[in-house]
Amino acid sequence: MEMVAHEPEKSAFSDSTDDATVRDDALRSRSGEDSEVPTAAPETEARCKKLTEERDELERKLKTSDTEARCKKLTEERDELERKLNISVSQYNSLTAERDELERKLKTSVSQYNSLTEERDELERKLKTSDTEARCKNVTEERDELERKLNISVSQYNSLTAERDELERKLKTSDTEARCKKLTEERDELERKLNTSVSQSKSLTEERDKLKRINSDTEARCKKLTEERDKLERKLKTSVSEAEARCKKLTEERDELERKLNTSVSQYNSLTEERDKLKKAMNTTGWVYFSNSVYYISSTKKTWQGSRDDCLQKGADLMIINSKEEQDFTRHLKGHVWIGLSDRETEGTWKWVDGTPLTTSYWAINEPDGSEYREEDCVKVMHHNMERNWNDKPCDESNFWICEMKLLL
Ligand SMILES: [Ca+2]
Ligand SMILES: [Ca+2]
Ligand SMILES: [Ca+2]
Structure with missing residues (x-):
């Protein structure tokens, strides 16, 4: 009878142990760690520390990036930040999924816990009628210990979640705002430069058009001058031709005159000779x-x-x-x-x-x-x-x- 009574008690104990294992699993899932509950806090802290360092690094980069003016570097930094932001978002999504999973498991655990509590109460009620109060007390102590650990884990989980949310908020707000402000400034600077360039381009276009007009005028004048030059060349050619013709005619006239002169000189000489002969002849008559x-x-x-x-x-x-x-x-x-x-x-x-x-x-x-x-x-x-x-x-x-x-x- 005692054995029979013991079996259900052992069975109840086993069930109670299984319930504790389930709660542990639930706690491990809730803290996001696969390790035992006592080791969950340091790793979370390490993760927290890492995130804090990343945040500080990001803040440091954000500060130092204020002094950088060149677009290329800022763009690179922006890309890097975006990449990190994507990673953070991805991590955030992952954490959210994990949190949801944990919450789901927690609900299940709570449900199981409630069920187990009811079973335990039932068992306690049953145990009251048995001789196993000592075991029950032990189980109760274990349960209290587990509840204490569970509370610690929940507290750590909440703290980490709050810290993570704070980091995410800061990352989103400060990062995004600073980047937005900086990008706005860069955009304004680029717009100013663009306006200057547009103004310069307009000025250059006007200058180019003016030069084109001047060039066109010059070409027209050049064409006119070329035509005048050709006309003058034709006139000159004609004049030269006429002058050559006149020169040729004058040369011919000169030659004719020279010929006549020679003839006259010849005639003069002949006449002089004749006159002398006549003088001589007349003197004798x-x-x-x-x-x-x-x-x-x-x-x-x-x-x-x-x-x-x-x-x-x-x-x-x-x-x-x-x-x-x-x-x-x-x-x-x-x-x-x-x-x-x-x-x-x-x-x-x-x-x-x-x-x-x-x-x-x-x-x-x-x-x-x-x-x-x-x-x-x-x-x-x-x-x-x-x-x-x-x-x-x-x-x-x-x-x-x-x-x-x-x-x-
Ligand atoms: Ca006379
Ligand atoms: Ca006279
Ligand atoms: Ca007279």
Whole structure:
């Protein structure tokens, strides 16, 4: 009977032990550790310490990153932070899942615990009627110990959870805000630079357009100048061509003139030669050369008209005295010789035989003395020793005469 009574008691004890094992498992799951409950706290602390270090490292990096201005480094840091944030989020999700799992297990444990408590109460009630109070007391002590440990673990779990949540909050708020602020500043700086660049770009575009316009104007002017230059070149070419033609024509004219000059010189030489021959010939036939004229002095006497007729017959005429030299030449003649001067047409108006009027005269003293009443209309030279030796005489008087033939050369 006692054995029978003992079996249920042992069975009850075994069940009670199993219940404790279940509670331990529940506690281990609740603390997130696989180890025994007493060792759960140090590892959690280590994890907490690690998280604290990470937080401090993050805060340190956040502080030091304030001094960094370059976009690349900040971006790298941001990426690193994002990576870490992702890891933290992942860890957070994992912890949340673990927490949910723990809560689920805790609920189960609590349910089991309640069930076990009821069973225990039932057993205690049963044990009261048995002799196993000592065992019951022992079991009660064990239970109290387990409850104490469970409370400690729950407290640690809550503390760690609170700390983790605080870290996550700080990580989210401080990190995100600082990063957001920094990124906002970076964005503003980049926007400012962008605006500056846009402004510079606009300025450069305007400058480029201005230069394009100037270039266009210059090209237009260049084109115009090129056209003008081509026009001038064509004109120059035409002018050169015309000048060459004129030069050629002038050269031809010069050559023609040179040819004519040569011909003239040749003719001049020929004529000079002929003149010299004539002079020589005339000197031997009564003609005398003097100052580009040849003179014939008669050896007989005739009236003035008879004398003139003789001269005309010789291809000459009575002498016309045109210069002082010719006047002096008459002084070498033998005396009283008719010359070609008369006033037969109009009394007092002296004319040479070629029709020219008398301008320079060499009348002898008191000459001319002819008048309407004293008919003296023809002139002769006399007195070789007189510088002025002209005298008017009646035309029918007989005198020697002098013919003059002007030479062309
Ligand atoms: Ca003369
Ligand atoms: Ca007269
Ligand atoms: Ca007279």
